[in-house]
Amino acid sequence: MLQRIQQLPRGQRLLIFALIFGGGLFVLVALTVLLIRGTLTPGVRSMGQSLSADITVNQFAVLPDDDAYPAALAVAADGRVYTGSYKTGKLWVITPKGEVSPVATKGEALKAITGLAIAPDGTLYIVDQTDADPRTDGGNVKRMTADGTVSIFAKITDAKGFISPDDVTLDAAGNVYVSDRARAEVWRFNKDGISGLAWWTPPKLDGVSQYAPTGLAYDASRNAIVITDSTNDTVYRVPVDAPDKSELLYWHKGRANPPGFDGLTVTPQGVIYLAALGQRGIARLDGETLTYIAGLFRGPSDVDYAAPDKLYVTNWDQFSLAVSASKPSLPFALDVIHFVDLTVTPTP
Incomplete structure (x- = not known):
């Protein structure tokens, strides 16, 4: 067969070579895709696991949609x-017992939710x-608002506007x-959504040119x-009244196993818990x-504290x-993390 191919005109030989090469490449690509799907798509969602004798980890609530992607x-x-x-902008509210209900909204549509915060009066702020x-x-x-009315609260009015708002x-x-x-x-707006200002930018770090403030929590x-x-796996604490006096609490700085920080929460005692998206974990900052x-x-993209002894964690699967x-x-x-022993190490 090889001799017959060699006896064909050059153009036909090139065509046969292209078909053989292209077919082989297609098979390799197809096998690669199948391997990726098999590796990255297990049949059942893996469950969060405790890494400390002082806590338990359990599934808290199952969301009803196959495209929920809770960030x-x-x-x-x-x-x-x-x-x-x-993915869809749908909003859910979940009772402490894990009962899930859709939130009926009206007004402005929600499309791709990345950040949530609740005011003491129950008003929900949504990125x-x-x-x-x-x-x-x-x-x-x-x-x-409490009746489900959604309105635009704040925009950045310069030519760029919000580019990648997160939390x-x-x-x-x-x-x-x-x-x-x-x-x-990080931008700050008053309670009416006006008087917006660029309140804080990350201070310069040696050898760093790109910055990406991401998760926010009030201490x-x-x-x-x-x-x-x-981007830099850093954590800052910034006084509300003195943003120019920010304190660098943590910098991973090129070490192995970068946490990939995302959301975070701070307890009333000042203890900081961080969603380490890059390591699929939840970490406490101890000094x-x-x-x-x-x-x-x-995909633990966010974590929030619930008094007196719980942390809730998203599974974004992004x-x-x-x-x-x-x-x-x-x-x-x-998922929910429950503290068996409430003794914790305060974050300084």
């Missing part, structure tokens, strides 16, 4: 938990990127803080905003050390948003 959550004063879909495609830019901050929190005075990773800024014990940077208390979540060959491991769910 954020927030715990209300009455113990109810709010979460929303990054909406408006498009789940990770290649797109834009977004805004919306506000939902939101409030201080004791009701000011609203919003991070924008692409602008490398009531110090009247400060605690901020993560997902200059990260102590992992739980792991093996499916990888399948960017890689079409990967499918989420269903069902989408939130």
